[in-house]
Amino acid sequence: MPPRKLLLVLISFFALLQILHPPLISAENISFNFPSFATLRNLTLLGDSFLRNGVIGLTRDLTVPSSSAGTVIYNDPIPFFDPETNTTASFSTSFSFSINNLNPTSFGDGLSFFLSPDNQTLGSPGGYLGLVNSSQFTKNKFIAIEFDTRLDLHFNDPNGNHVGLDIDSLNSIKTADAMSKGIDLKSGNLITAWIDYKNEEEKLMVFLSYSSFKPESPLLMVDIDLSDYFKEFKYVGFSASTEGGTELHLIESWSFQTSGFLPVRPRNHPHNVSDSSVIITPPIPVPDSSPKNSRHRKIGLGLGIGGPAFFCAVLVVFGCVSARKWKEIKKEKSFNAELVTGPRQFSYRELKSATKGFHSSRIIGHGAFGTVYKAFFMTSGTISAVKRSKHSHEGKTEFLAELSTIACLRHKNLVQLQGWCVEKGELLLVYEFMPNGSLDTLLYQESERGRTLKWPHRYNIAVGLASVLTYMHQECEQQVIHRDIKTSNIMLDANYNARLGDFGLARLMDHDKSPVSTLTAGTMGYLAPEYLQYGKATEKTDVFSYGVVILEVVCGRRPIERETEGQRMVNLVDWVWRLYSHGKIAEAADERLNGKFNEEEIRKLLLVGLSCANPDEAERPSMRRVFQILNNEAEPMVVPKVKPTLTFSSSLPLSIEDIVSDGEECHTPESMVEIRVD
Structure with a gap:
């Protein structure tokens, strides 16, 4: 029998078994435990949340007031309802958290534990606790236990230190004052919370303690039936928010489990057999010693041994035929995990x-x-x-x-x-598809067609790009260096928000290459001097590229351009720095804006761009500092009136054509060059 036909026979056989004895499909109880958060495996961070030193932060860790919202979600959806047995699960969760505040006079807004049908739950900052979108109150569906640290009369809060049960709304169904158990949510001390929902009792309870021992009596107890909300899978996680404050929300450990689902059991045979049934043993046949029967026994014995042997041989052949193809498939699928x-x-x-x-x-x-x-x-x-x-x-x-x-x-x-x-x-x-294309297309090609990017959009792009680079450099578990930040890698969504693309990919293509070939990971005009010299990317090389992009956004000029008259190439950083040296930095603004901009913001962005593009990497700010400056949360850096000078003796065989631009015609022969930044 050909292997393919044999496979069909086997599949048909097992399919018949499934029809005769179908498996019992049933929801299973789920449990997981994070004593600490060493990695982000099985977790997703959204918004401003971050992982640092085994602890998850939900809002920005800043010394100056800011508005922030962040979420952490367990990746796998949790079943709370078993349609096979019409059973709704109970659940228990415990977690340790702290709410710190560098400024005692600053407050708000708190954190929540939530269950949601959406694994992208991220709401607005402020009193919305990162659960609800301020412009679409009914968009996010959730069941949440809020640990609220701000009195917000808009949501009928009783005080600024309470726990409440919320369902699809921040107007709590029931609240309890945390101080009734001697708990100050804003103390900065580690607090352990236990949340238990018992489906059979239709009761939800919340316990709080400064110790790891669960109190005997709950802080909050609500008689409620959640079974109608549990007809679909739920994602579980935490969210938090601030508005003009320095409150920091940290989660240090977390465990969760569901209970109430029966274990999967095999289906019994459909025979009604009672305990008093009498088992009748059939008589044992007496062997016949006649020659005819002896031959039959030999034939039967031969078939009994040969049949399985033949079957096994066919399986071996089929296995050999499939092995080669299986290896190929395995290579493609091995990375799924x-x-x-x-x-x-x-x-x-x-x-x-x-x-x-x-x-x-x-x-x-x-x-x-x-x-x-x-x-x-x-x-x-x-x-x-x-x-x-x-x-x-x-x-x-x-x-x-x-x-x-x-x-x-x-x-x-x-x-x-x-x-x-x-x-x-x-x-x-x-x-994701970005409807407004790339930033460089809008700055240059679309501008030639009369479509100019407005100033508010340009400033917002600078802030958004600073935010995501802060996240990649300082808030990820593993630092990500982009290595190719340029306007063509910055996409714009429907609202002209900056979306950084191609992140991390450039560096993956250049392992074990020489410093010369590493230059292909970036684009000339955006590369920091030390990167050109040593071929090693750091977060400060990304900062340099960001500075060049910011100058492009403000000036509407490419990093390296040919003069309108003549063949001399003009470096954008040098050009802006010269204007700054002569006290005319505002003249660098894109003429196509026709003066429709905020001059203070123009100056701020240009100075940020120059400080980031400083030839001395030690003098460049971090992206967190840049983000704070653009949000008026930190003082601008002092930029020297004269551009600093660095000299590297390089043996890199770079051509002027490579250094100047992509695709520019230049007839200067390749030579050994000295990279001089002045």
């Missing part, structure tokens, strides 16, 4: 159909990683951007391991990775 925390896996056929066979009419961009296509998914009616790699990716294992880290990044100013596909020897990445 690395990406279980977020994006989905697309099929090659699905992406090919969505891009019309990767037709040239669907191309919306090109980059170091490959070609970008616009993809229409007919089944869901959604639009995405698909990046098709032009690299062979011999080091696929390393690449995909790094990709799994990138997939865990969550920030409102990142182009979110939606999925991937590894088939046909290709690597395809699926991202």
